[in-house]
Every structure is written in structure tokens, then in C-alpha cells.
Amino acid sequence: MTQAPVLDVKELKTSFFSSDGEVPAVDNISFSVNKGEILGIVGESGCGKSVTSLSIMKLIPQPPGKIVGGEILLNGEDIVPASEKRMREIRGNDIAMIFQEPMTSLNPLFTIGNQLVEGIILHKKVNKKEAFKIGVEMLKLVGLPRAEQIMKEYPHQLSGGMRQRVMIAMALSCDPKLLIADEPTTALDVTIQAQILSLMKNLNKKLDTAIIMITHDLGVVAEVCQRVIVMYAGKVVEEASVRDIFKNPKHPYTVGLLESIPDVREKKERLYSIPGNVPKPGAIKQGCRFAARCANVHDRCFVEDPPLYKAADGHHVRCFLHAAGGEN
Amino acid sequence: MSEVLLKVDNLKKYFPITGGVLGRKVGEVKAVDDVSFFVKKGETLGLVGESGCGKSTTGRVLMRLLEPTEGTVEFEGQDLTKLKAEEMRRMRKEIQMVFQDPFASLNPRHTVEKILEEPLIVHGVKDKEERKRRVREMLEVVGLNSYHAKRYPHQFSGGQRQRIGIARALMTKPKLIIADEPVSALDVSIQSQVLNLLEDLQKEFQLTYIFIAHDLGVVKHISDRVGVMYLGRLVEITEADKLYENPLHPYTKALLASIPIPDPDLQQEKELLKGDLPSPANPPLGCAFHTRCSACMEVCKTTRPELVEIEPGHFAACHLYNK
Numbered sequence: 001m002t003q004a005p006v007l008d009v010k011e012l013k014t015s016f017f018s019s020d021g022e023v024p025a026v027d028n029i030s031f032s033v034n035k036g037e038i039l040g041i042v043g044e045s046g047c048g049k050s051v052t053s054l055s056i057m058k059l060i061p062q063p064p065g066k067i068v069g070g071e072i073l074l075n076g077e078d079i080v081p082a083s084e085k086r087m088r089e090i091r092g093n094d095i096a097m098i099f100q101e102p103m104t105s106l107n108p109l110f111t112i113g114n115q116l117v118e119g120i121i122l123h124k125k126v127n128k129k130e131a132f133k134i135g136v137e138m139l140k141l142v143g144l145p146r147a148e149q150i151m152k153e154y155p156h157q158l159s160g161g162m163r164q165r166v167m168i169a170m171a172l173s174c175d176p177k178l179l180i181a182d183e184p185t186t187a188l189d190v191t192i193q194a195q196i197l198s199l200m201k202n203l204n205k206k207l208d209t210a211i212i213m214i215t216h217d218l219g220v221v222a223e224v225c226q227r228v229i230v231m232y233a234g235k236v237v238e239e240a241s242v243r244d245i246f247k248n249p250k251h252p253y254t255v256g257l258l259e260s261i262p263d264v265r266e267k268k269e270r271l272y273s274i275p276g277n278v279p280k281p282g283a284i285k286q287g288c289r290f291a292a293r294c295a296n297v298h299d300r301c302f303v304e305d306p307p308l309y310k311a312a313d314g315h316h317v318r319c320f321l322h323a324a325g326g327e328n
Numbered sequence: 329m330s331e332v333l334l335k336v337d338n339l340k341k342y343f344p345i346t347g348g349v350l351g352r353k354v355g356e357v358k359a360v361d362d363v364s365f366f367v368k369k370g371e372t373l374g375l376v377g378e379s380g381c382g383k384s385t386t387g388r389v390l391m392r393l394l395e396p397t398e399g400t401v402e403f404e405g406q407d408l409t410k411l412k413a414e415e416m417r418r419m420r421k422e423i424q425m426v427f428q429d430p431f432a433s434l435n436p437r438h439t440v441e442k443i444l445e446e447p448l449i450v451h452g453v454k455d456k457e458e459r460k461r462r463v464r465e466m467l468e469v470v471g472l473n474s475y476h477a478k479r480y481p482h483q484f485s486g487g488q489r490q491r492i493g494i495a496r497a498l499m500t501k502p503k504l505i506i507a508d509e510p511v512s513a514l515d516v517s518i519q520s521q522v523l524n525l526l527e528d529l530q531k532e533f534q535l536t537y538i539f540i541a542h543d544l545g546v547v548k549h550i551s552d553r554v555g556v557m558y559l560g561r562l563v564e565i566t567e568a569d570k571l572y573e574n575p576l577h578p579y580t581k582a583l584l585a586s587i588p589i590p591d592p593d594l595q596q597e598k599e600l601l602k603g604d605l606p607s608p609a610n611p612p613l614g615c616a617f618h619t620r621c622s623a624c625m626e627v628c629k630t631t632r633p634e635l636v637e638i639e640p641g642h643f644a645a646c647h648l649y650n651k
Contacts, residue, residue, distance in 0.1 A: 044515035159604040189378035189542065191601040194586035198600060216516065219588030242592045260520035262549035264572060264587055270527070271520040271549065277485045278515065 004076065005032035006177050006210045007056065007095075012070035014048075014055045016281075017063060023282035025051040027234040028070070033178060036208040038201075040225035040242070042215060042257075044278050048234040049214045053180045056212075057097055058087050075177065093123050096171035100183040102163035106155040112139075113151030116170050123174040138169040143199060161192035165199065172203065182214045197224055218261060222246055227314075230254050233279050233289040236308065240315040250317040252294045288319070296321060333536050334367040334390070334504060339399035341382075341389050345609060357609045359385040361560035362399075364635065367504070372530065372537040374551030374568065376544055376583075380608055382560040383540045387506045390538070391425055392416050403504070421451045424497035428509035430489035434481040440467070440492055441477040447499040462499065469532075470495045471525060487518035491525065498529065506538045511546060523550055544587055548572055556580050559608055559616040562635055566642040576644040579617045615647065623648055 014026040026048040033039045041049045054060050055067055058079065071078045074094060079087065091097075099105045107115055113135060120131040132151065139147035142165040155163060164184060171179055181200065185193040201224050204211055213225055221228055221242065228245045230238040230253065238251040249255045259272035276293040288294070291301040300320055308316045309323050340361055347354040360382045367373045375383045388394045390401055392408060401408040403423065411419060424447075427433040434443055444463045453459050464474035470491040481489055490510060497505055507526070511519040527550065529535060541547050547554055548568055555565035556579065564577040575581045582601040603620050606612055612619050618628040627647050635645040 044517060161604055189605070190544070190586040191378060191582060192604065193588070194600050197588065217588065218516075218590040222590045222592045223588040246590060246592055257516055258590065260517050261590055262520070262523065262543075262545040263590070264545045264548050264584065265589070268549070271524055273520040273524055274517040275521075277487060277518065 003035055005034050006075060007033040007212075008071075008073040009052075009056070010071040010073065012052070012055060012072060013068045014051050014060060014065060015068045016065045020282075022068075024068075025065075025234055025281050026055060029231070029234075029236050030070075031229050031236065031239065033210045033212060035177070036204065036210055037227065038204055038211045038213055038225045040213045040215065040221040040228040041231060042218060042221055042228060043231035044216060044257075046233075046278050046281060047231040048281070049231050050182055052231075053097065053182050053212065053214055056180060057091060057095060058082070089123075092119050092176065093174050094176055095178045095180060096174070096176040097180040097182065098164070098167045098171050098184050100186050102160055102167055102187065103155075105167060106163060108155050111152055111154055112158070112166055116151070116166070116173065119170060120173050134173060135169075138173045139166070141172070141203070142166075142169045143195075144169070159192075160188055161195060164188060164192075164196055168196075168199065168203070172207065172209065175207065176209060178210045178212065180212045180214070183216070184213075185220065186215070186217070193220075200224060218246075218258065230257070233284065234281055235289060235318060236316075237290065237318045238316065239308075240311075244312070244315050248315075250311050250315070250322050251290075251319050252296050252321075253290050256293075256295075331369040332366045333369045333404065334538075335400075335402040336366065336390070337364050337400045337402075339363045339386070339389060339401065340397045341385050341394060342397045355609060358560045358611065359608060360389060360396075363557075363560075363562045364399075365555055365562060365565055367536055367538060369503075369536055370530075370534055371552040372539055372550055374547035374554040375538065375540045375557060376542060376547050376554060377557035378542065378583075378605055380559070380605055381557040382608070383542075383557050384508050386557070387425070387508045387538065387540050390506060391420065391423060393425075418451070421447075421500045422502050423504045423506065424500060424502040426490075426493050426497050426505060426507040426510045429513055430486055430493055431481075431513070433493055434489060436481055439478055439480055443481075443492065444477075444496055444499055447496060451500050466495045466499060469498070469529070471521075485518075486514050487521060490514060490522050494522075494525065494529070498533070501533070502535070504536045504538070506540070508540045509542070510539075512541060512543065519546070526550065544572075544584065556583065559606065559611050561616060561645065562643075563617065563646070564642075564644040565635070566639075566644075570639075570642055574642075576638060576642065576649060577617075577646050578621045578623050578648070580644075582620075582622075615645075 010030050011028050012026060013024060013028050015022045015024045043049045056072055067080055072080050116135040117131040120134050135151060136147045139150055144150055144165050185196050215221060225242050227241055229236050232253050238254045249258055256274040262271060274293050287302040287304060288306050291297050306318050306320045308318050311317045311322050341359050342356040343359055344353045345355040363386060377383045389396045396409055441463050444466060445459050448459045463477055467474050467476055472491055511522050539550055551568045554568045554571045555562050558579050564580045575584055601620055606619060614630045615628040615633050618624045625647060633645045633647045635643050637643050638649045
């Protein structure tokens with residue numbers, strides 16, 4: 001890719017400090033998002049995917065959390081040392097975020113219009129009337145009928161799917177370069193989920209906004225993403241194109257995860273299951289974090305932490321089994 | 329295999345909507361509206377649908393955790409809806425429930441032993457040693473260790489807690505287990521462990537399951553037959569393979585088409601279902617699905633289709649098939 005990436009995360013480390021000491025929730029992760037790309041981040045609860053997104057927005061509650069190291073380059077600018085004032089300019093303008101719960105991320109006491117216009121006035125330096133017009137345009141863009149009326153309605157008057165559309169409209173109202181969607185469809189029913197996913201794909205094409213899609217649902221990833229990173233216990237364990245992740249997964253964790261989904265197309269006699277539980281962040285101090293649950297474990301895995309190896313072009317795996325390709 | 333264990337006929341559950349200063353009844357939410365089905369001994373019946381379709385209410389009404397408004401529930405030939413409270417309490421020995429949220433359904437102040445022992449106390453196992461022995465046995469059965477008995481729920485992970493919930497349901501050696509979204513709060517890798525456990529237990533104890541879930545993949549995996557619900561009504565019910573290969577009702581078709589498939593090569597442009605689920609307090613006249621249906625006809629707007637057998641063992645409620 002010749003074009004500079006929109007977002008380049010380098011060796012990001014975010015820790016939480018508790019009475020038990022430092023707990024690294026995100027441990028040295030690096031990835032980049034190119035212009036107009038949809039990148040998926042998948043993993044189970046506690047793997048650090050949400051902390052990653054909050055770190056990019058610099059919304060980690062501090063204390064107890066802190067970005068301990070690394071760089072987050074947004075269009076070439078490192079935002080880790082940026083001031084709160086600068087961040088306020090960046091949020092909404094350059095990066096926007098939508099959350100899982102469309103019920104709680106809107107203020108129930110203000111009308112949709114009121115909440116939608118607020119950001120537009122702040123970032124676009126327009127007056128109220130023009131902002132209202134832009135707001136209506138945005139609501140139409142995300143496929144809401146009777147946009148003018150909805151501007152005057154309160155969140156409780158809308159359904160879950162409509163609220164999530166409003167959130168997307170709000171996030172996109174200042175033409176951000178990057179949209180972070182943290183489990184945007186988890187709280188929605190399948191038929192509504194399908195609507196929202198197709199909307200996000202269309203908007204990505206139309207507006208050329210890069211999207212980071214954070215989810216635990218591999219079906220969602222296959223549907224919308226072009227590239228995927230798989231996280232486990234605060235580390236990136238595999239990074240590849242969507243095709244490679246599904247057709248040619250390398251890391252034992254990715255393989256296990258794919259095997260354990262019940263498929264609607266064919267009935268497996270017995271589901272594969274990864275033994276054991278997801279470790280608590282910071283519980284494993286030495287060696288590969290997946291070693292205790294891995295089917296192909298060696299003695300070495302318990303002592304040494306594997307680096308990211310190159311399995312193919314654009315396909316990286318954190319596993320000694322694939323050391324042949326050389327370190328990345 | 330063919331013996332019918334549970335037979336539900338015209339089951340209805342209406343919740344009143346009250347309003348005004350006097351709290352008069354101003355309307356009704358038809359959470360479950362005229363649902364009939366049967367469950368054979370040893371099989372798993374899956375119930376799927378979107379939120380608000382009445383699948384959980386159905387599960388609760390079967391247990392009489394909620395009193396049905398109308399209809400009968402026959403369990404081994406006995407009508408549960410006619411039983412007195414005390415008789416029903418004893419009957420619950422045979423029918424147990426596993427709940428969705430393993431964090432909320434276990435008392436945080438009780439040890440696992442106390443949680444598992446309680447059903448035995450309620451159902452009259454007086455010998456303390458016997459109870460303790462059975463608790464320890466059951467813990468091993470669901471894949472935990474007997475030393476876990478002295479621990480509290482917060483010391484377990486989500487998957488382990490769900491195992492405790494399952495163990496509790498099994499303590500009274502029931503015949504039927506109603507599992508209401510038992511795996512939806514769990515991560516994928518843990519979900520498959522619990523699904524496998526449920527299947528193993530079914531074989532070991534000849535259990536019958538009613539498995540309520542919104543995840544169509546999970547339901548297909550575990551169920552022998554599947555019922556699809558929409559706005560309080562059963563719109564289609566048949567064997568699992570048939571339902572997924574040859575869905576008849578337009579809603580079932582749309583539901584199946586909306587599932588994201590974990591395979592990037594199989595992505596095609598889908599026909600998306602338009603609009604939202606109508607409010608169950610004010611369902612559309614005629615067929616409840618007609619407002620979102622792509623094959624809607626005039627008759628659908630006025631007349632409600634009955635659930636009829638279209639192919640042997642394949643029931644659907646749709647005018648398209650009423651010739």
C-alpha cells in the first residue's frame with residue numbers, strides 16, 4: 001500500500017493499576033488501518049479489544065488506566081501525548097465512535113435533534129439552522145424515514161435499530177476519517193443486525209470512511225471486514241485478510257474459535273471446544289498466553305513468548321509452529 | 329422416542345396494560361397468543377425468534393412461573409394448568425429450568441453446595457449425608473470438581489457458573505429441562521463446551537429439552553425440531569434439518585437470510601427484512617408479519633393464518649400455502 005495509513009498503532013500498551021499491581025489489558029499491539037478499509041478486531045471477552053478502541057479515542061478512565069507505552073499515529077500525528085483540548089478537536093472530527101448499547105449511549109432527556117446538532121455546531125462552526133439541516137441530511141443518509149420528525153423526538157420513541165442508526169448518523173456527521181464501531185450490532189436482533197451491517201458497508205463505500213469493527217461474532221467479520229486481527233489476552237495472535245483467516249487460519253486459537261461456532265449450514269456431530277477458560281488479564285506472566293489451552297503445545301511455549309511470525313504476505317501469526325517464515 | 333411428553337394447546341398469555349389514576353385495564357400485550365406444540369420424549373425442541381416474540385414467556389408459562397391466560401399444558405397426560413399450587417410445586421421436580429444469566433441466577437451469598445442442595449431439601453430428601461453425596465456427584469457430572477462445593481458463585485467464570493445452573497436443574501432428576509438462552513451470555517469457545525455438556529447429559533439421563541434461543545446456529549446444532557415464533561405466535565415448526573433447508577414461512581426465510589455466515593466466499597446480496605418488529609401491544613391485524621412480508625397478499629391484511637400441516641410433520645402459518 002503506497003498511501004499512508006489513516007491510523008497506525010505502534011506497540012501500544014495500556015495497563016490498569018490496581019492494588020495487585022499493574023495489569024496490562026493491552027500488551028504491545030501494533031496494527032494499521034488504511035483509508036477506506038474495514039478492519040475487524042475479534043476476540044472473546046477480556047481480550048483487550050474494547051480497551052484498544054478506548055485507547056485510540058483516549059477515553060481510558062485515568063486512573064486506574066493509563067497508556068503506558070507506544071504510539072498512536074493518526075494521519076501521522078502521535079495522539080498519545082496530545083492535550084485534552086487537542087483530543088476534543090480530534091474526537092468527532094477525525095475519529096468517531098459508536099457503542100454497543102444504543103439504549104444507553106443517547107441522553108434520554110434531550111431530543112435526537114438536540115444531541116445530533118451539538119457536535120455539528122462544535123466541529124463544523126455553523127449556526128443552528130444550518131446544523132439542523134445537516135442533521136436531517138445525515139438521518140436521511142442512514143436510511144431513517146421522516147427525518148424531520150425524528151429530530152424532534154426523544155430516544156425512547158425509537159426502536160433499538162433506529163437508535164443505532166441515529167448513533168451512526170451522529171458519528172458520521174463531521175465526516176471522520178475513521179469510525180470505531182465497538183460491538184455495534186450485539187444488542188440487536190438478527191434481522192436488524194443485517195440492516196445495520198449493510199448500512200455500514202454502504203456508507204463505507206460511499207463516504208470512504210475507514211472502519212474498525214470490534215466484535216466477537218466471526219459471522220459479522222466475514223460479512224463486512226476486509227482484514228482481521230484476532231486478539232487473545234491482550235495480544236494480537238493473528239493478523240490476515242478475511243479470506244485467509246477463514247480459509248487458512250494458522251494460530252491454534254483462531255482454528256479453535258472457528259471450529260467451535262455452530263454452523264447453520266451443516267450440522268456437526270459434536271462441536272469442537274477449546275478446553276479451559278480465557279485467562280484473566282495479567283494472569284499469565286511467562287510464555288505464550290494460549291499455551292495452557294493449546295492442543296499443539298510444546299515445552300518452549302511455557303517459557304518463551306512467541307513473536308509475530310510471517311506466514312504469508314500480510315498474514316502474521318504469533319506461534320512457534322509458524323516460525324519458518326521468519327520474524328516480522 | 330415417539331411418546332409425547334409435553335403437549336401444549338392454544339396457550340395464551342396476555343399481560344394487562346393499565347393506565348389512568350385508577351389503574352384500569354386499557355389494553356393487553358399478547359405475549360403468547362394461541363401457541364400449540366408438542367415435545368416428544370428424549371428430543372430437543374428449539375424455540376427461536378427475535379426479542380419480544382414471546383419465546384421466554386412461553387417457557388415461563390409452561391413452568392407456571394407465570395399463570396397462563398388460556399390453554400392447556402399436558403405433561404405426561406396431566407394438565408399442569410389445573411394443578412393447585414402445592415401440586416405444581418411437586419410437579420416441578422420433573423420440569424426444571426436453566427436460565428440465561430449465570431451471573432444473576434445464582435445467589436451470591438450461598439455456597440455452591442447450598443445452591444445445589446436446595447432443590448433436594450424442597451423435594452424432601454431428608455438425609456443430610458445423602459444430599460451432600462448427590463451434590464458432589466452432580467458437580468463431577470457437569471465437569472466441575474467436588475471440592476468446588478464449598479466455593480461461592482463469584483469464584484467461578486461464566487461458563488462454570490452456567491455448569492452450576494445446569495447442575496442445579498439436574499439435582500431433582502427431572503424429565504424435562506427448559507433452557508432459556510443458556511449460552512447467549514457466554515463466549516464462543518465456552519459456549520461450545522456448554523452445548524456439548526448439554527448433549528452429553530441428554531444421552532446420559534434421557535432428558536427432554538426445550539431450548540429457547542435467538543441464535544439460529546446454536547438452535548440448529550442442538551435441536552431435533554425447531555419452532556419459530558413471531559409476535560407471540562408460532563409461525564413455523566418442523567424438524568431442524570427441514571426448517572433450515574426448506575423454510576416455508578417468509579419470516580423464517582428472512583430470519584435465516586439475515587444470519588451472518590462465517591465464510592467470506594458465501595457473501596451474497598441479501599434480501600433484507602424492512603422495518604422493525606411491531607409492538608406486541610398493538611400487533612397488525614391479520615397475519616402479524618404482513619407489514620414486513622415481501623409476499624404479502626390482500627388476505628394477509630385481514631385474516632390471520634392458522635398453523636397447518638403443509639408437508640408431513642412440517643407446520644406453517646401462512647396464506648401462501650392455504651390453497
